[in-house]
Amino acid sequence: MKTLIRNATILPMTGPEDMLHGSIMIEDHQIVAIGRESTNFKADRIIDAKGMIAMPGLVNAHTHLGMVYFRNYRDSSLNLQDWLEEIWKLEAHLVEQDLYIASLLGIGEMIQSGTTTFADMYFFQAETVKAALDAKIKANIGLTLFGDLKESKHRVATILPELQQMSGGSAIKIDIAPHAIYTCSDDTLRYAVEIAKQENSRFHIHASETIKEVEDSLATHKMSPIAYLASLGAFSVPNYLAHGVHLAAEDYPILQNKHTSVVHNPSSNCKLASGIAPIKKMADYKIQLALGTDGASSNNTLDMFQEMRLSAMLAAISTEKTILFSPYDILQMATIGGATALGRAAECGTLEVGKDADIILINTDKAHLTPLNNIYSALVFAAKSSDVDTVLCRGELLMQNRVLQTIDIAQVMKKTQTIWEQMKNRN
Amino acid sequence: MKTLIRNATILPMTGPEDMLHGSIMIEDHQIVAIGRESTNFKADRIIDAKGMIAMPGLVNAHTHLGMVYFRNYRDSSLNLQDWLEEIWKLEAHLVEQDLYIASLLGIGEMIQSGTTTFADMYFFQAETVKAALDAKIKANIGLTLFGDLKESKHRVATILPELQQMSGGSAIKIDIAPHAIYTCSDDTLRYAVEIAKQENSRFHIHASETIKEVEDSLATHKMSPIAYLASLGAFSVPNYLAHGVHLAAEDYPILQNKHTSVVHNPSSNCKLASGIAPIKKMADYKIQLALGTDGASSNNTLDMFQEMRLSAMLAAISTEKTILFSPYDILQMATIGGATALGRAAECGTLEVGKDADIILINTDKAHLTPLNNIYSALVFAAKSSDVDTVLCRGELLMQNRVLQTIDIAQVMKKTQTIWEQMKNRN
Numbered sequence: 001m002k003t004l005i006r007n008a009t010i011l012p013m014t015g016p017e018d019m020l021h022g023s024i025m026i027e028d029h030q031i032v033a034i035g036r037e038s039t040n041f042k043a044d045r046i047i048d049a050k051g052m053i054a055m056p057g058l059v060n061a062h063t064h065l066g067m068v069y070f071r072n073y074r075d076s077s078l079n080l081q082d083w084l085e086e087i088w089k090l091e092a093h094l095v096e097q098d099l100y101i102a103s104l105l106g107i108g109e110m111i112q113s114g115t116t117t118f119a120d121m122y123f124f125q126a127e128t129v130k131a132a133l134d135a136k137i138k139a140n141i142g143l144t145l146f147g148d149l150k151e152s153k154h155r156v157a158t159i160l161p162e163l164q165q166m167s168g169g170s171a172i173k174i175d176i177a178p179h180a181i182y183t184c185s186d187d188t189l190r191y192a193v194e195i196a197k198q199e200n201s202r203f204h205i206h207a208s209e210t211i212k213e214v215e216d217s218l219a220t221h222k223m224s225p226i227a228y229l230a231s232l233g234a235f236s237v238p239n240y241l242a243h244g245v246h247l248a249a250e251d252y253p254i255l256q257n258k259h260t261s262v263v264h265n266p267s268s269n270c271k272l273a274s275g276i277a278p279i280k281k282m283a284d285y286k287i288q289l290a291l292g293t294d295g296a297s298s299n300n301t302l303d304m305f306q307e308m309r310l311s312a313m314l315a316a317i318s319t320e321k322t323i324l325f326s327p328y329d330i331l332q333m334a335t336i337g338g339a340t341a342l343g344r345a346a347e348c349g350t351l352e353v354g355k356d357a358d359i360i361l362i363n364t365d366k367a368h369l370t371p372l373n374n375i376y377s378a379l380v381f382a383a384k385s386s387d388v389d390t391v392l393c394r395g396e397l398l399m400q401n402r403v404l405q406t407i408d409i410a411q412v413m414k415k416t417q418t419i420w421e422q423m424k425n426r427n
Numbered sequence: 428m429k430t431l432i433r434n435a436t437i438l439p440m441t442g443p444e445d446m447l448h449g450s451i452m453i454e455d456h457q458i459v460a461i462g463r464e465s466t467n468f469k470a471d472r473i474i475d476a477k478g479m480i481a482m483p484g485l486v487n488a489h490t491h492l493g494m495v496y497f498r499n500y501r502d503s504s505l506n507l508q509d510w511l512e513e514i515w516k517l518e519a520h521l522v523e524q525d526l527y528i529a530s531l532l533g534i535g536e537m538i539q540s541g542t543t544t545f546a547d548m549y550f551f552q553a554e555t556v557k558a559a560l561d562a563k564i565k566a567n568i569g570l571t572l573f574g575d576l577k578e579s580k581h582r583v584a585t586i587l588p589e590l591q592q593m594s595g596g597s598a599i600k601i602d603i604a605p606h607a608i609y610t611c612s613d614d615t616l617r618y619a620v621e622i623a624k625q626e627n628s629r630f631h632i633h634a635s636e637t638i639k640e641v642e643d644s645l646a647t648h649k650m651s652p653i654a655y656l657a658s659l660g661a662f663s664v665p666n667y668l669a670h671g672v673h674l675a676a677e678d679y680p681i682l683q684n685k686h687t688s689v690v691h692n693p694s695s696n697c698k699l700a701s702g703i704a705p706i707k708k709m710a711d712y713k714i715q716l717a718l719g720t721d722g723a724s725s726n727n728t729l730d731m732f733q734e735m736r737l738s739a740m741l742a743a744i745s746t747e748k749t750i751l752f753s754p755y756d757i758l759q760m761a762t763i764g765g766a767t768a769l770g771r772a773a774e775c776g777t778l779e780v781g782k783d784a785d786i787i788l789i790n791t792d793k794a795h796l797t798p799l800n801n802i803y804s805a806l807v808f809a810a811k812s813s814d815v816d817t818v819l820c821r822g823e824l825l826m827q828n829r830v831l832q833t834i835d836i837a838q839v840m841k842k843t844q845t846i847w848e849q850m851k852n853r854n
Contacts, residue, residue, distance in 0.1 A: 072800035072809055109794040270740035271808070273747045300808040301795045309733070310740060313697035317741075320700045367536040368728045370840045371847045373499035381698070381727040382499055386813035413797045420798045 001044050002027055003395060006037060008049035008361065011375065012351040013056050013335050016328045019375065024054060026357040029394035033353060047390060047400075051365045053375065055331075056351055057116025057358035057393060058304040059338025062204075062242040062263040062292030065106035065131075066099050066122040069420045070297035075271075087297065091123075093426040099124040101415045103131035106302055108407045111137065113303040113385030116358040116393040119240070119263075119292070119342055121177040121204060125159065129166045129174075135406045136396045138358070140342045141167070142177025142204045149187035152178075156195055164199075171356075171394060173343065177204040181225050182213055189232045196237040202343050203234055208251070209243035210274050226251035235260060240341040242292060244282065245275040252285045261288040261341030264333065266310040268294035276318045279311065279333075280325050290341035291333040305385040308334050312380050327380035361390040429454055430822060431470035435481035435788065437461060438802065439778040440762050443755045446802065451481060453784040456821035460780060474817060474827075478792045480802065482758075483778055484543025484785035484820060485731040486765025489631075489669040489690040489719030492533035492558075493526050493549040496847045497724035502698075514724065518550075520853040526551040528842045530558035533729055535834045538564065540730040540812030543785040543820040546667070546690075546719070546769055548604040548631060552586065556593045556601075562833045563823045565785070567769045568594070569604025569631045576614035579605075583622055591626075598783075598821060600770065604631040608652050609640060616659045623664040629770050630661055635678070636670035637701050653678035662687060667768040669719060671709065672702040679712045688715040688768030691760065693737040695721035703745045706738065706760075707752050717768035718760040732812040735761050739807050754807035788817040 003026040012018050012034065025033040025041050033041070070087055099122070110118055120128050121142035132139040143160055145152045163174045176196040178184040184192070196203045208214060208225045221228045227250060229235070235254060244255070244262035255262060264277050279289055291311060293302045308330050315325035339349025348358040362379070364372055366387060372378050391399040398406055430453040439445050439461065452460040452468050460468070497514055526549070537545055547555050548569035559566040570587055572579045590601045603623040605611040611619070623630045635641055635652045648655045654677060656662070662681060671682070671689035682689060691704050706716055718738060720729045735757050742752035766776025775785040789806070791799055793814060799805050818826040825833055 069798060070800075071798060072802075072804035073798075074801065075804050075808075105794055105797060112794060267740065270744045273743045276744060296809075300804065301811075303795065303811075306736070310737070313694065313737060314744075316700045317697045317703060365840070367532055367539060367836055367840060368730065370532060370843050371496065371498060371500075373497075374501065375499075377499035377502050377727065381502075382723075384728075384730075384811060384813060386811060409794055413792070413794060416797050 001395065002042060003045045003047065003357070004037070004041060004043035005047045005049050005054055005359065005361070008052055008054035009375065010034060010351060011053060011055040013331060014350050014352060016376065024351065024359065026395045029356055031351060031353055031355055031357050034351060047361070049361050051363065052389060053362040053364060053379070054351070054359055055362065056335040056349055057360050057391065058114045058334045059290065059342065059349065060110060060115045060118040060293050060302065060304055061240060061261070061290035061338040061341045062265055062294060063106070063118055063120055063302060064122045064295035065103045065120050065128055066094065066124070067295030067297040068102045068106050068416065069423060071300045073297065075297070075300070090423060093423050094123060096124045096127055098419050098423065099127035100131050101412060101419055103128040104135060104407055104412045105416045106296065107131055107135045107137050108404055108409045108412060109302045111135070111391050111398045111404060111407070112388065112402070113305060114360040114388040114391060115302070115304055116360070116391060116398070117338065117342060117344065117348060119175070119204060121179070126162055126166060129163055129172055132172055133166070133170060136398060137393055138171045138344070138348070140173045140175045140202065140204070142175045145176070145178040145188055145192055146183045147188065148185045149191055152188040152191055160199070173201070175202045175204045180206040180213070181228055182216060186232065189229070189234065193233045193237055203237050203239035205229070205234070205239070205241055206243055207241040208246050211246055214246045224248045224251055226254050230254050238343055240290065243269065243274070243277065245269055245277045247278060252282070252287065255282065255287045256285045258288070261290050261337065263290045263292045263341060264311060265292045265294040266307055266314050268298040270310070271298050276314050280315055280319050283325065283329065288337060288340055289333045290338040303385045304334055305383060308380050327376040330380050331376060357392050357395040359392045360388055362387050363389040428472070428822065429468065429470045430472045430474065430784070431464070431468060432474045432476050432481060432786065432788070433464060435476035435479055436802070437778060438480060438482040440483050440758060441777050441779060443803065451778065451786065453822045456783055458778060458780055458782055458784050461778060474788070476788050478790065479816060480789040480791060480806070481778070481786055482789070483762040483776055484787050484818065485541045485761045486717065486769060486776065487537055487542045487545040487720050487729065487731055488667060488688070488717035488765040488768045489692055489721060490533070490545055490547055490729060491549045491722035492530045492547050492555055493521065493551070494722030494724040495529045495533050495843065496850060498727045500724065502724070502727070517850060520850050521550060523551045523554055525846050525850065526554035527558050528839060528846055530555040531562060531834055531839045532843045533723065534558055534562045534564050535831055535836045535839060536729045538562070538818050538825045538831060538834070539815065539829070540732060541787040541815040541818060542729070542731055543787070543818060543825070544765065544769060544771065544775060546602070546631060548606070553589055553593060556590055556599055559599055560593070560597055563825060564820055565598045565771070565775070567600045567602045567629065567631070569602045572603070572605040572615055572619055573610045574615065575612045576618055579615040579618050587626070600628070602629040602631045607633040607640070608655055609643060613659065616656070616661065620660045620664055630664050630666035632656070632661070632666070632668055633670055634668040635673050638673055641673045651675045651678055653681050657681050665770055667717065670696065670701070670704065672696055672704045674705060679709070679714065682709065682714045683712045685715070688717045688764065690717045690719045690768060691738060692719045692721040693734055693741050695725040697737070698725050703741050707742055707746050710752065710756065715764060715767055716760045717765040730812045731761055732810060735807050754803040757807050758803060784819050784822040786819045787815055789814050790816040
């Protein structure tokens with residue numbers, strides 16, 4: 001299958017000056033040429049991208065798809081603790097098949113907003129793997145661990161082989177995802193590192209999200225959460241840490257290594273009043289950064305355009321400087337930064353010959369993008385997820401002219417609603 | 428002309444519990460009934476709002492439409508001062524007819540994102556009045572003043588009669604808008620108050636936007652900008668102040684009166700690193716609050732949904748509390764709060780019998796709004812401007828099924844682009 005995208009303004013995200021106008025030639029799942037159209041290339045499918053920007057698909061490096069049910073649910077009428085307790089009660093009623101539909105809904109929403117790869121951490125992971133395979137999107141699915149070593153060993157023994165079997169030969173990767181230092185025992189965290197090493201997987205965890213987490217860690221372990229994770233060997237395997245809002249001076253050198261990425265989740269951090277992650281300071285330390293939406297219950301969408309815009313706004317307001325963290329830096333977090341976090345930098349995150357054709361086309365023929373002027377500013381400050389017109393992942397069309405190609409979204413929305421009504425009555 | 432909107436989820440914004448499901452009956456420009464459909468009402472036009480939320484049109488209480496040309500323009504490659512100097516050089520080349528097109532583009536973008544009333548402050552105001560009349564949107568157009576008394580008197584004498592004549596008998600109001608305390612002489616500010624009183628107009632000004640403004644005011648006038656404005660009589664006429672980011676303790680009681688509103692512009696305040704306005708504290712003082720986008724050069728859109736979401740995020744992060752400023756409070760700022768600021772509370776800002784039919788319909792049949800759950804949370808945190816399906820202002824359809832009815836937007840976008848290319852070459 002040969003696909004030709006022509007007449008595009010191409011942002012390869014290999015450098016701010018690398019912008020060009022022209023064509024992208026795709027053979028099966030790979031980009032084979034970028035630039036001038038080759039007369040030898042006999043395309044089976046031609047996509048006219050006139051007036052559109054072609055850029056790498058976005059990478060949502062931290063989410064919990066199963067939480068879509070709790071979107072906008074009592075999030076303004078209860079305080080955080082009461083709300084969490086309500087959610088936990090509901091989560092206790094989730095059953096396996098609920099997760100397939102929730103995952104498909106979340107994936108549909110992500111494709112509609114330009115995401116081609118995501119990292120998830122939740123329950124009933126096999127259902128999310130199944131949904132990702134059906135929707136033909138890329139995913140790093142975390143085998144979520146919590147509690148003591150016995151429970152964790154049981155989960156690894158029963159769930160890991162199934163996930164590995166399902167995802168074998170696909171674009172799905174299975175990561176090891178202990179939930180957090182305050183929900184996992186020391187043994188579980190050490191065991192998670194061991195399994196990640198053994199399975200050549202990545203280690204994904206929530207870390208330094210709230211002041212409470214940091215204070216509790218200092219009280220219990222006499223160390224920051226980052227130092228504590230280091231003491232357990234977590235940085236001896238490739239890893240990505242969600243949040244990193246409250247960092248001590250001694251945390252920065254620990255995070256400054258090429259196997260670690262910090263995933264910034266600005267909407268969730270604002271909405272839950274956790275704090276503003278110091279992304280500028282992390283960038284100064286050359287700490288690798290990625291971007292995520294977190295779950296739909298604390299956001300309340302899975303829209304990476306919202307995250308990019310909010311990142312830029314918070315970076316300016318928290319450093320009191322407008323230009324320290326540029327729109328290009330933000331776009332990097334959302335593309336190659338995410339690909340790096342998820343162990344996919346060789347495969348996606350930029351548009352380059354030999355990489356997968358994970359490409360989004362953004363329609364700039366909109367009043368709010370006129371005049372366009374600086375494209376990077378336009379994408380971060382003015383573009384909306386609804387401007388994403390077409391999405392390809394590994395050369396497959398996931399959305400064209402805003403119509404999803406691999407998901408019957410009307411059906412999925414209906415089922416989501418039905419399950420949610422049932423769930424509220426289960427007890 | 429009788430219009431019937433049926434099957435809507437109606438948020439009248441008269442109170443959080445006043446939500447209902449049903450119909451809105453409109454005769455000419457007014458709402459004549461809300462609730463159950465009357466069999467006596469013989470509609471000329473029926474709008475089926477099944478799956479849609481009907482709510483008051485949004486009020487963008489502070490913008491500068493003429494700045495759409497500078498959208499995304501060098502805003503990330505220059506520092507603020509250099510960028511402003513570049514903009515000022517370009518503004519010197521603006522000619523009258525440029526403003527008609529810029530205003531139509533901005534109005535088109537605002538209608539597409541659910542705004543039915545806006546307040547503008549810029550040059551060549553007659554062109555913006557003309558555009559607003561042609562587009563059938565409501566507007567408070569500021570007669571902008573700056574410099575010394577002589578210049579201001581000249582502007583009032585030459586411009587005000589024309590603006591009043593053009594807007595007479597329409598839904599356009601002419602306000603008196605001295606730019607700021609640092610660009611207007613004492614005399615000009617006093618004169619602006621006098622003219623506002625004489626013409627029964629509102630007083631619109633930028634105030635306490637940056638620390639520099641406050642420090643300069645303390646150095647020059649030995650008072651905060653708010654206290655200085657009070658000393659000149661600004662609070663003796665109905666007034667609305669854009670920004671209010673840096674407020675001294677003594678400013679709050681001054682602002683706490685029913686003739687004053689503060690217009691929050693969170694995107695602009697973040698993007699220019701001005702600071703986070705203390706909207707929670709202002710609300711505690713019962714200071715009336717409205718919401719605005721500011722100009723497209725410091726935002727970079729005119730999208731009130733973005734402003735609502737960012738307001739909620741900043742309120743949570745700056746107070747370290749998630750629930751102090753609720754989504755309903757935010758929606759009030761964007762509707763009745765704006766209507767109050769603009770002297771239109773009796774006429775719009777809520778859906779009530781006898782008020783103008785300024786109504787937007789929001790399509791909730793979207794993955795990112797499934798499940799919908801709390802509607803106010805959904806509108807502030809999850810809805811996007813692209814979910815606005817239909818817009819009515821004074822009973823006139825400004826947009827239906829996302830198609831603008833009073834503006835040929837494709838043509839306007841083309842002309843905007845042409846003028847902008849010419850402008851960059853004028854010198």
